[in-house]
Amino acid sequence: xxxxxxxxxxxxxxxxxxxxxxxxxxxxxxxxxxxxxxxxxxxxxxxxxxxxxxxxxxxxxxxxxxxxxxxxxxxxxxxxxxxxxxxxxxxxxxxxxxxxxxxxxxxxxxxxxxxxxxxxxxxxxxxxxxxxxxxxxxxxxxxxxxxxxxxxxxxxxxxxxxxxxxxxxxxxxxxxxxxxxxxxxxxxxxxxxxxxxxxxxxxxxxxxxxxxxxxxxxxxxxxxxxxxxxxxxxxxxxxxxxxxxxxxxxxxxxxxxxxxxxxxxxxxxxxxxxxxxxxxxxxxxxxxxxxxxxxxxxxxxxxxxxxxxxxxxxxxxxxxxxxxxxxxxxxxxxxxxxxxxxxxxxxxxx
Amino acid sequence: xxxxxxxxxxxxxxxxxxxxxxxxxxxxxxxxxxxxxxxxxxxxxxxxxxxxxxxxxxxxxxxxxxxxxxxxxxxxxxxxxxxxxxxxxxxxxxxxxxxxxxxxxxxxxxxxxxxxxxxxxxxxxxxxxxxxxxxxxxxxxxxxxxxxxxxxxxxxxxxxxxxxxxxxxxxxxxxxxxxxxxxxxxxxxxxxxxxxxxxxxxxxxxxxxxxxxxxxxxxxxxxxxxxxxxxxxxxxxxxxxxxxxxxxxxxxxxxxxxxxxxxxxxxxxxxxxxxxxxxxxxxxxxxxxxxxxxxxxxxxxxxxxxxxxxxxxxxxxxxxxxxxxxxxxxxxxxxxxxxxxxxxxxxxxx
Numbered sequence: 001x002x003x004x005x006x007x008x009x010x011x012x013x014x015x016x017x018x019x020x021x022x023x024x025x026x027x028x029x030x031x032x033x034x035x036x037x038x039x040x041x042x043x044x045x046x047x048x049x050x051x052x053x054x055x056x057x058x059x060x061x062x063x064x065x066x067x068x069x070x071x072x073x074x075x076x077x078x079x080x081x082x083x084x085x086x087x088x089x090x091x092x093x094x095x096x097x098x099x100x101x102x103x104x105x106x107x108x109x110x111x112x113x114x115x116x117x118x119x120x121x122x123x124x125x126x127x128x129x130x131x132x133x134x135x136x137x138x139x140x141x142x143x144x145x146x147x148x149x150x151x152x153x154x155x156x157x158x159x160x161x162x163x164x165x166x167x168x169x170x171x172x173x174x175x176x177x178x179x180x181x182x183x184x185x186x187x188x189x190x191x192x193x194x195x196x197x198x199x200x201x202x203x204x205x206x207x208x209x210x211x212x213x214x215x216x217x218x219x220x221x222x223x224x225x226x227x228x229x230x231x232x233x234x235x236x237x238x239x240x241x242x243x244x245x246x247x248x249x250x251x252x253x254x255x256x257x258x259x260x261x262x263x264x265x266x267x268x269x270x271x272x273x274x275x276x277x278x279x280x281x282x283x284x285x286x287x288x289x290x291x292x293x294x295x296x297x298x299x300x301x302x303x304x305x306x307x308x309x310x311x312x313x314x315x316x317x318x319x320x321x322x323x324x325x326x327x328x329x330x331x332x333x334x335x336x337x338x339x340x341x342x343x344x345x346x347x348x349x350x
Numbered sequence: 351x352x353x354x355x356x357x358x359x360x361x362x363x364x365x366x367x368x369x370x371x372x373x374x375x376x377x378x379x380x381x382x383x384x385x386x387x388x389x390x391x392x393x394x395x396x397x398x399x400x401x402x403x404x405x406x407x408x409x410x411x412x413x414x415x416x417x418x419x420x421x422x423x424x425x426x427x428x429x430x431x432x433x434x435x436x437x438x439x440x441x442x443x444x445x446x447x448x449x450x451x452x453x454x455x456x457x458x459x460x461x462x463x464x465x466x467x468x469x470x471x472x473x474x475x476x477x478x479x480x481x482x483x484x485x486x487x488x489x490x491x492x493x494x495x496x497x498x499x500x501x502x503x504x505x506x507x508x509x510x511x512x513x514x515x516x517x518x519x520x521x522x523x524x525x526x527x528x529x530x531x532x533x534x535x536x537x538x539x540x541x542x543x544x545x546x547x548x549x550x551x552x553x554x555x556x557x558x559x560x561x562x563x564x565x566x567x568x569x570x571x572x573x574x575x576x577x578x579x580x581x582x583x584x585x586x587x588x589x590x591x592x593x594x595x596x597x598x599x600x601x602x603x604x605x606x607x608x609x610x611x612x613x614x615x616x617x618x619x620x621x622x623x624x625x626x627x628x629x630x631x632x633x634x635x636x637x638x639x640x641x642x643x644x645x646x647x648x649x650x651x652x653x654x655x656x657x658x659x660x661x662x663x664x665x666x667x668x669x670x671x672x673x674x675x676x677x678x679x680x681x682x683x684x685x686x687x688x689x690x691x692x693x694x695x696x697x698x699x700x
Contacts, residue, residue: 247638258549288597
């Protein structure tokens with residue numbers, strides 16, 4: 001994969017659950033937790049009541065397995081992140097300290113493979129705002145932190161929550177990007193009574209990107225990008241569905257009477273297109289050239305970053321995503337930008 | 351708009367509520383109904399409890415207003431359809447007869463402007479299946495019917511409902527396309543506590559296309575396109591978000607263990623791409639060239655059909671949609687196909 005690249009190949013969407021974090025989840029009896037299947041002794045990470053969860057294989061926690069995956073696919077650098085449930089389940093009073101410990105241990109872990117690993121830190125979102133903000137500023141000094149991960153659930157009430165503004169402002173102040181990643185998807189009622197026989201397809205293929213899109217649009221409608229104009233967000237899965245729906249969303253905003261009555265349609269407002277081109281980076285985890293092309297046209301070729309979603313998608317899909325970059329980018333320079341140049345520049349991966 | 355067209359310009363997404371239908375809703379005291387605002391005497395169509403509804407202006411029911419809109423925008427032919435709530439609210443025992451009356455009166459209405467109006471008929475979905483199927487076969491004889499409208503709710507349990515198979519089979523047997531149109535969008539919980547100040551934007555710009563996509567994917571996962579292989583569906587809003595997410599959905603399907611265990615991953619199964627290119631037509635109501643281009647690439651330029659969503663989007667947005675067709679299509683022939691040629695061919699509009 002690297003032979004044609006002048007820039008390093010960078011994966012900005014790569015999950016790892018550090019041992020310390022798994023221990024936390026193993027100590028829990030309520031969801032989210034890590035449970036042992038009594039028949040097979042297999043460990044499973046269960047996020048929500050009623051879920052079967054996912055198997056806790058070395059792919060999810062072992063760093064040498066991650067490096068082997070990177071080597072196999074010619075990935076020079078991975079920017080690691082926790083998968084959900086992140087630190088949501090922590091009691092308010094201990095969340096700040098636990099977040100420090102987890103983030104510091106991940107920072108140390110990154111040092112074990114010099115130049116190859118960086119990470120998006122997890123925030124103590126159940127703690128008081130000042131603790132969350134303090135952790136953001138503290139992370140500035142951590143050598144391998146390159147952003148913070150956040151889900152569309154935010155503090156529990158979504159990304160349009162006024163209480164999140166100081167958090168976004170702290171990230172903006174120190175130019176720390178937010179990695180926006182799906183959280184819980186959509187309410188299960190939308191998948192209907194037959195859904196049990198559809199496996200993970202509805203929740204993962206539709207619920208996640210739709211949740212991400214809804215989170216972004218709620219931010220836009222709440223005026224977050226007016227309040228925090230330089231906020232930079234790296235959006236999972238090529239923006240959810242935002243590049244495809246941006247025209248429809250803009251048309252709806254432009255003609256909405258309630259927004260007009262609330263004075264939200266000033267002539268200098270930021271449009272969805274402005275935000276796509278100035279505040280969002282889109283990762284390339286979209287598995288086809290049609291979606292990727294839409295992402296590139298919506299945000300610009302300098303704002304799309306390669307990712308794998310490893311280990312939560314099978315390794316074969318990495319090739320699908322690399323092929324989409326090859327099929328879409330106009331020449332080697334654009335290919336290199338998407339495969340790593342953009343991430344290396346924006347996230348200062350050197 | 352017509353000067354460059356060799357084919358007629360056809361609008362396949364154009365709503366009209368005939369007077370007979372409005373009378374039905376005015377007679378109702380429970381939602382859905384048409385209510386008079388006691389302060390202004392304005393009539394509003396209220397679909398669901400708690401909604402403010404939309405104003406029942408002549409745009410929604412007056413045929414000469416529709417023709418004036420068509421003339422203003424150079425639209426030669428409109429294929430009319432009821433908006434929701436369609437006939438869902440009718441008691442099972444009378445639904446069949448009411449559907450006949452409404453469809454027959456719309457057929458007569460279309461005759462008043464020869465060559466300019468056709469329609470997608472509404473089905474008595476609350477009636478027993480044999481009554482629904484009988485209405486489909488009966489509609490074959492109606493001179494101006496060119497398909498049937500259906501929402502992702504189906505008979506109440508979604509489009510993957512086994513009870514819908516005979517309905518789809520009847521449509522397939524007489525080559526009658528289904529016009530798939532959003533129904534109720536997504537559960538309001540996904541828009542969050544601030545949603546009251548966002549007007550119609552979340553529900554209309556996101557809820558509708560997401561609901562359509564979910565409906566289609568549930569059909570695919572239930573194997574409806576294996577059971578009814580020649581079913582033809584004209585999908586609103588450029589396929590919801592299906593063209594953008596198709597790669598992700600295919601990747602999820604391909605690697606899903608539950609689907610594999612259920613024997614649903616046979617090598618000759620129809621992929622999402624096969625279905626896009628063989629069973630779906632996408633209308634062009636997507637308000638931008640990025641989404642429209644994705645739709646054309648996903649289904650083919652011979653399967654995309656111009657639409658306006660009049661009168662539920664403001665007239666100005668018609669120009670946005672026409673411009674997107676101009677910006678996207680590769681030359682006059684392709685422009686003509688999308689603006690009307692495809693619809694005229696597929697729906698036999700002569």
